[in-house]
Amino acid sequence: MMYPDVQRAQSELALAGQMNPGPWTEHSRNVALAARRIAEACGGLDADRAFVCGLLHDIGRRAGVAAMRHIIDGYDYAAAQGWDAVARVCLTHSFPLQDIETDIGKKDITPAQYAFICRYLAGVEYDDYDRLIILCDALADANGFCILEKRFVDTARRYGVFPFTVDRWNRTYAFKEDFERRIGRSIYTLLPHIEACIYT
């Protein structure tokens, strides 16, 4: 079984939220909703897999407050359950560019974990679910949905800009445009109340 069923994924997230309470669980539910809607509109994708990957992409946060460590904790947890489809998005979702040095979070990981992530990113070919969860991660917070421009500017204002910042943006836009080509319209038409993001 590459991923758990929806009910199991929801109970996993609820349990993880008790272990490490925070807005990340509601963010995860919104990522899942966006992923399901886009997958359904696209056709050819497994909407349940998209939903479950959205719910569990940050499941590594069950282990506590962490920066880059959450991706490896999530990968290890999901892989230990045999949920390979979830494990990969736990690892790939922080990297629109397949390069560990293009994530601005603190590297609270061991040298062995650093080497593992490097090797994994060098060897993996992103599939639709990797691209979908990276995109939806940028479209959803705990309160709802948000256009990419607002998310990117908010992040740049908080953390600054880096040599790879625009490349990261452009890769995420390329994912968005690819899904939109397949859907035939803007993904924003699929996200309930997205217009609310301009008022906050």
Ligand SMILES: [Fe+2]
């Ligand atoms: Fe996320």
